[in-house]
Amino acid sequence: xxxxxxxxxxxxxxxxxxxxxxxxxxxxxxxxxxxxxxxxxxxxxxxxxxxxxxxxxxxxxxxxxxxxxxxxxxxxxxxxxxxxxxxxxxxxxxxxxxxxxxxxxxxxxxxxxxxxxxxxxxxxxxxxxxxxxxxxxxxxxxxxxxxxxxxxxxxxxxxxxxxxxxxxxxxxxxxxxxxxxxxxxxxxxxxxxxxxxxxxxxxxxxxxxxxxxxxxxxxxxxxxxxxxxxxxxxxxxxxxxxxxxxxxxxxxxxxxxxxxxxxxxxxxxxxxxxxxxxxxxxxxxxxxxxxxxxxxxxxxxxxxxxxxxxxxxxxxxxxxxxxxxxxxxxxxxxxxxxxxxxxxxxxxxxxxxxxxxxxxxxxxxxxxxxxxxxxxxxxxxxxxxxxxxxxxxxxxxxxxxxx
Amino acid sequence: xxxxxxxxxxxxxxxxxxxxxxxxxxxxxxxxxxxxxxxxxxxxxxxxxxxxxxxxxxxxxxxxxxxxxxxxxxxxxxxxxxxxxxxxxxxxxxxxxxxxxxxxxxxxxxxxxxxxxxxxxxxxxxxxxxxxxxxxxxxxxxxxxxxxxxxxxxxxxxxxxxxxxxxxxxxxxxxxxxxxxxxxxxxxxxxxxxxxxxxxxxxxxxxxxxxxxxxxxxxxxxxxxxxxxxxxxxxxxxxxxxxxxxxxxxxxxxxxxxxxxxxxxxxxxxxxxxxxxxxx
Amino acid sequence: xxxxxxxxxxxxxxxxxxxxxxxxxxxxxxxxxxxxxxxxxxxxxxxxxxxxxxxxxxxxxxxxxxxxxxxxxxxxxxxxxxxxxxxxxxxxxxxxxxxxxxxxxxxxxxxxxxxxxxxxxxxxxxxxxxxxxxxxxxxxxxxxxxxxxxxxxxxxxxxxxxxxxxxxxxxxxxxxxxxxxx
Numbered sequence: 048x049x050x051x052x053x054x055x056x057x058x059x060x061x062x063x064x065x066x067x068x069x070x071x072x073x074x075x076x077x078x079x080x081x082x083x084x085x086x087x088x089x090x091x092x093x094x095x096x097x098x099x100x101x102x103x104x105x106x107x108x109x110x111x112x113x114x115x116x117x118x119x120x121x122x123x124x125x126x127x128x129x130x131x132x133x134x135x136x137x138x139x140x141x142x143x144x145x146x147x148x149x150x151x152x153x154x155x156x157x158x159x160x161x162x163x164x165x166x167x168x169x170x171x172x173x174x175x176x177x178x179x180x181x182x183x184x185x186x187x188x189x190x191x192x193x194x195x196x197x198x199x200x201x202x203x204x205x206x207x208x209x210x211x212x213x214x215x216x217x218x219x220x221x222x223x224x225x226x227x228x229x230x231x232x233x234x235x236x237x238x239x240x241x242x243x244x245x246x247x248x249x250x251x252x253x254x255x256x257x258x259x260x261x262x263x264x265x266x267x268x269x270x271x272x273x274x275x276x277x278x279x280x281x282x283x284x285x286x287x288x289x290x291x292x293x294x295x296x297x298x299x300x301x302x303x304x305x306x307x308x309x310x311x312x313x314x315x316x317x318x319x320x321x322x323x324x325x326x327x328x329x330x331x332x333x334x335x336x337x338x339x340x341x342x343x344x345x346x347x348x349x350x351x352x353x354x355x356x357x358x359x360x361x362x363x364x365x366x367x368x369x370x371x372x373x374x375x376x377x378x379x380x381x382x383x384x385x386x387x388x389x390x391x392x393x394x395x396x397x398x399x400x401x402x403x404x405x406x407x408x409x410x411x412x413x414x415x416x417x418x419x420x421x422x423x424x425x426x427x428x429x430x431x432x433x434x435x436x437x438x439x440x441x442x443x444x445x446x447x448x449x450x
Numbered sequence: 451x452x453x454x455x456x457x458x459x460x461x462x463x464x465x466x467x468x469x470x471x472x473x474x475x476x477x478x479x480x481x482x483x484x485x486x487x488x489x490x491x492x493x494x495x496x497x498x499x500x501x502x503x504x505x506x507x508x509x510x511x512x513x514x515x516x517x518x519x520x521x522x523x524x525x526x527x528x529x530x531x532x533x534x535x536x537x538x539x540x541x542x543x544x545x546x547x548x549x550x551x552x553x554x555x556x557x558x559x560x561x562x563x564x565x566x567x568x569x570x571x572x573x574x575x576x577x578x579x580x581x582x583x584x585x586x587x588x589x590x591x592x593x594x595x596x597x598x599x600x601x602x603x604x605x606x607x608x609x610x611x612x613x614x615x616x617x618x619x620x621x622x623x624x625x626x627x628x629x630x631x632x633x634x635x636x637x638x639x640x641x642x643x644x645x646x647x648x649x650x651x652x653x654x655x656x657x658x659x660x661x662x663x664x665x666x667x668x669x670x671x672x673x674x675x676x677x678x679x680x681x682x683x684x685x686x687x688x689x690x691x692x693x694x695x696x697x698x699x700x701x702x703x704x705x706x707x708x709x710x711x712x713x714x715x716x717x718x719x720x721x722x723x724x725x726x727x728x729x730x
Numbered sequence: 731x732x733x734x735x736x737x738x739x740x741x742x743x744x745x746x747x748x749x750x751x752x753x754x755x756x757x758x759x760x761x762x763x764x765x766x767x768x769x770x771x772x773x774x775x776x777x778x779x780x781x782x783x784x785x786x787x788x789x790x791x792x793x794x795x796x797x798x799x800x801x802x803x804x805x806x807x808x809x810x811x812x813x814x815x816x817x818x819x820x821x822x823x824x825x826x827x828x829x830x831x832x833x834x835x836x837x838x839x840x841x842x843x844x845x846x847x848x849x850x851x852x853x854x855x856x857x858x859x860x861x862x863x864x865x866x867x868x869x870x871x872x873x874x875x876x877x878x879x880x881x882x883x884x885x886x887x888x889x890x891x892x893x894x895x896x897x898x899x900x901x902x903x904x905x906x907x908x909x910x911x912x
Contacts, residue, residue: 078753078760078768096538118724122537122717127563131530134523138503138534141521142542146534164524188772248795249753249768251760291519291535292542294498298464298514300522309467309514310522355795362793439794 076253081216081246082107085149085175085239088223090115092262095144097123098135100154103187104243105177108149129154133161133174140170141299143265143290145227149175151243153184155194155201163202164301165236166324169278171265173226175239177246180434189434190243190355192405198238199383205321207328209335210238210383212353216250221260222380228263229335233327234288240382242355242405244436265290272296277308280323328384337380338389342368346375348446349397349424351390351414353379355436356403362439367446374446385413394423399449403429403437425449454488462487462497464517472511476662476670478629478655482576483512485632485653486545489639490518501544503532505552508583509576509655512547526556529564532571540714543572543643550577551589554610558590565619568647569713573621574639575612575652576629580661597664616650617705623649624705629656630677631701638703647712654681654699736787736874737797740865741814742806745777747861750887752783755865757883758875759787767795780809787874802872804864805831806846825868827860839912842871849906850899859899862888866903871911877904 079087085108089097097116099109109125116123122139126132129150136146150158155176165172180186181193194201198210209229213222223239230237268275268287275289277297289295302310303317311317328335341361343349350360357378367374377393379386393400394417402411411428418426429445431437463469473479490500500518504510506525513520519542523531528546536544553561553575564571580598581587588598590610597604616624623645625638635653642649656662656673667673677699684702687695738755740748749770756768765788773779784797802823805811811824811831818824824836829845844867850860862884869880881900888896 076760076763078757078766096534098534098537117717117721118728120721120725124533124537124717126530126533127559130527131533131560131563134527134530135534135537138521138523138531139538140534142501142535142539144534144538146538160524161527187774244769244795247770249756249766250795251764251766291501291521292498292539296497296517296519298520298522300514301524302522307467358793358795365793436794436796438798440798 076251078249079216079220079252080107080249081219081241082149082177083111084216084219084252085223085241085246086111086115088220089147089173089227090119090121091220091260092224092227093145093264094147094227095121096136096139096146097121097148098126098132098139098146099148099150100126100129100132102129102151102154104179104246105149105151105154105175107246108175108177129157130161133158133165133172136172136174137161137165137168137170140165140172141168141291143293145171145231147173147175147227149177151177151179151187152181152194155197159197159202162236162238163204163206166202166206167204167301167303168299169234169324170236170299171227171230171234172236173223173230173239174236175223175241177241177243179243180432186434188243190405190436191432191434192242192354192356192409193432194240195382195404195406195409198240206324208238208383209233209235209328210240210381212240212380212382214245214354214357214378216245216248217252218380219245220252224260224262228261231263231265233331233335235328240354244355267293268295276306278304278306278320278323280306280319332384335381335384336386336389338386339376339378339380340389341376341378343375343377343393345373346397347373348375348399348401348449349393350374350376350401350403350442350446351378351393351410352376352403353382353410356405359437359439360403360442363442363446366439366443367450372446372450382410387417390414390417394418395420397424399425399427401427401429401442401445401449403431403442403445405431405437407432454491458491459484459487462491462517463515468514471515473508474657474659476656476658476673477508478578478653478657479509479512479576481629481632482509482547482574482635482653482655483515485635486512486547486574486639487516488636489643492636493640493643495543495643499541499543501532501535501539501542502547503528503535503544504547505549505557506583507549507552507581508657509547509549509578510552526552526558527560528552529557529560529571529573533560533564533569536569536571536714537717540570540718544570545643546571546573548573548575549589550575550579550591550612551581554590554612554615562615562619565616565621565648565650567713568620568622568710570646570715571648572639572642572645573616573648573650574642575650576655577612577652578655578657578661580657580664582657582660586660586664598661599664612652613650613704620648620710621650622647622705622707622710623703625650625703626652626654626699627701628654628677628681628699630674631681634701641703645706646708646715647710734789736801736872737799738785738787738802738804738868738872738874739782739797739800739814740785740804741780741782741810742804743810744772744779744781746781746806747858748781748783748806751861751865752785754862754880754883754887755785755787755869755875757887758869758879759785761879761882762875764789764875765792767792769795780813782810782814802868802874804868806860806864808832823868823872825864825871827864842867842910842912844906844910849902853902854895854899856895859896862896863899863903866900867907870904870907
């Protein structure tokens with residue numbers, strides 16, 4: 048661990064952080080890139096294994112880890128494609144590793160089958176998707192929020208998803224650690240969704256802020272192997288989980304399975320499995336969901352936005368507030384499961400909700416779904432899919448329109 | 451074969467949990483499973499150290515029956531999952547059981563890249579020349595002019611030679627046998643497990659119920675006899691004139707090279723080098 | 731200059747080292763204990779094509795991280811100068827390399843034209859440090875970060891083998907700025 052800290056202090060790489068030293072020689076504030084923050088935070092969270100395939104705009108994650116992970120005895124491998132990457136990640140996780148991959152749109156599409164596998168096999172892992180413009184190869188170096196729904200529904204079949212959405216480099220660091228913690232706690236694939244701009248942005252991050260996060264680790268089972276059930280419905284979700292090669296010789300399959308992990312066609316056993324997959328998320332929504340309320344207390348108009356668009360919104364809201372109008376922002380840090388309760392409260396309390404997003408309209412459907420009562424607020428949209436950011440002035444104008 | 455009793459084999463099966471198995475009568479998959487188990491038993495490798503990974507298809511169902519660490523993965527991807535496991539836990543003996551479609555069609559990319567890396571996996575390709583589980587569609591190893599449900603007018607596709615593909619991609623231990631020669635499969639598997647690098651064992655197998663019926667290959671025992679009569683050992687090939695060996699399945703260890711660095715070993719050395727560098 | 735909020739755009743083409751210059755400037759701001767964001771926009775090319783780096787330096791929270799109304803614009807190509815000139819604030823600084831940029835649609839006391847690339851070639855023997863040379867000039871003219879912070883940022887950000895030449899470039903940039911400051 049001490050070796051790792053030393054390595055982060057290498058000043059001669061344009062890519063890596065520069066630590067500002069206080070007289071005590073303790074690193075304080077660092078200029079850090081978003082993608083770099085993913086890599087550094089993942090190691091802070093205990094990353095053992097990374098497999099990936101190069102794709103813009105996510106490559107810095109792999110580049111930083113290729114430098115640092117072997118130095119601390121971790122494992123990194125560049126696979127032949129994104130399908131192989133997610134499969135290797137799931138394999139390593141089943142062998143006990145904290146494992147991650149990072150990609151962007153086209154690669155995220157290729158990974159969907161493997162993500163579904165991680166979900167049905169209840170295998171913790173983290174997938175980072177630095178979103179770029181689409182469809183298809185689209186705009187490799189330009190931002191988009193086109194994968195909001197794909198991150199929820201991209202894999203076939205039906206299962207819940209946990210997707211986190213940071214809006215700053217510091218928050219990338221925090222949510223990367225959180226992504227690992229949630230993946231371990233709920234034994235599932237957690238997706239960290241980034242905007243290209245935030246992945247490539249550099250910001251000052253305070254190191255003392257980020258070194259105090261709690262890290263959730265897998266518990267090892269203590270029962271005799273013949274008693275062990277890999278999917279024990281009686282156990283809490285953060286229950287002991289065996290890893291391959293440690294005496295338990297369990298079976299894992301992508302087929303519907305019983306509590307031991309063996310394939311089954313029995314309706315009752317299948318129902319138990321699918322219920323478990325759903326309930327472990329829906330019953331813990333309060334633990335999983337995080338939102339930010341920005342100047343919402345007295346707001347008459349609210350903006351609902353995630354990631355980089357929320358930053359534009361804050362800028363616009365500050366300007367409108369200076370003119371004396373009551374405007375606020377609701378920002379999901381957890382985009383899936385969707386923060387229904389907070390959104391419903393917002394819909395009751397404000398007259399108009401503006402939903403700006405860098406796609407052709409995805410999250411707005413969730414807001415509309417929750418609009419049930421007559422006196423709920425009006426919903427206005429701002430959508431942009433030309434590879435450019437939604438600017439503060441666009442949101443400012445929209446707010447002024449509806450006021 | 452005599453040294454391993456039936457009782458020993460039973461100790462390696464999940465007989466209380468998973469039998470009867472899914473395979474048709476006359477299928478070769480059980481024979482291959484027996485050969486793999488005997489190989490492991492002879493090598494006296496603890497069950498806890500064996501990682502059996504399989505893909506999707508009839509042969510890939512093998513992983514559920516043997517009492518090892520077992521992982522039944524996605525179609526075509528067992529080698530990719532296995533690579534993750536082997537990289538993270540190099541001490542485990544990782545055996546991949548896969549079929550012709552799983553390994554050379556949908557999983558062809560992973561197959562050649564595992565060979566290129568020379569990562570220490572033992573890849574057993576059970577080649578029955580057909581997609582059996584989905585009802586008999588042609589695979590990259592279905593012989594040209596044969597019939598399958600998706601080539602009812604005869605197969606126009608050229609075939610992959612699994613072993614030549616592995617050799618060309620850089621696998622360092624490549625062997626072929628048939629399900630009829632179960633002792634040979636056992637010995638080849640033993641050698642493959644012990645080989646430090648990417649090893650491929652192709653086992654030509656019989657699917658009498660689907661492939662056999664579609665191509666009038668006779669019943670299960672007839673197909674076994676064909677494997678006996680239409681195959682020839684590598685040693686014999688060297689002695690016989692070409693016209694006598696033409697069209698026959700060549701059995702034997704086709705490549706063995708122990709001088710190529712093994713991938714997890716190279717990675718361990720890299721980590722070691724960096725550790726030394728940091729200490730200095 | 732002690733502005734509350736400072737938007738700087740460094741613009742030109744790929745290969746001119748503008749992203750690196752942006753990172754150096756952002757690091758200097760961190761050393762000066764300012765809030766800072768640095769973003770970039772570029773095409774698929776490693777060399778050629780339009781490239782820009784934005785740095786926002788502020789004493790308060792920065793929300794939108796791209797520069798929209800520039801306090802300072804550095805333009806190292808004609809294309810960049812033409813494209814971004816009209817988003818320069820009325821009192822903003824425009825700094826151009828007039829060995830490349832020949833037409834400027836602006837006459838103001840806040841325009842600085844110097845042949846940075848030629849100066850780098852002549853005085854430093856290479857065009858490579860043009861980015862740091864012009865950045866140092868920009869820093870001295872605008873006062874957006876301290877000289878000391880810039881020096882420290884260069885030492886920490888630039889690859890070791892290139893620190894010396896870049897420090898030389900920085901000193902040269904400071905000198906030029908002292909001479910030409912209006």
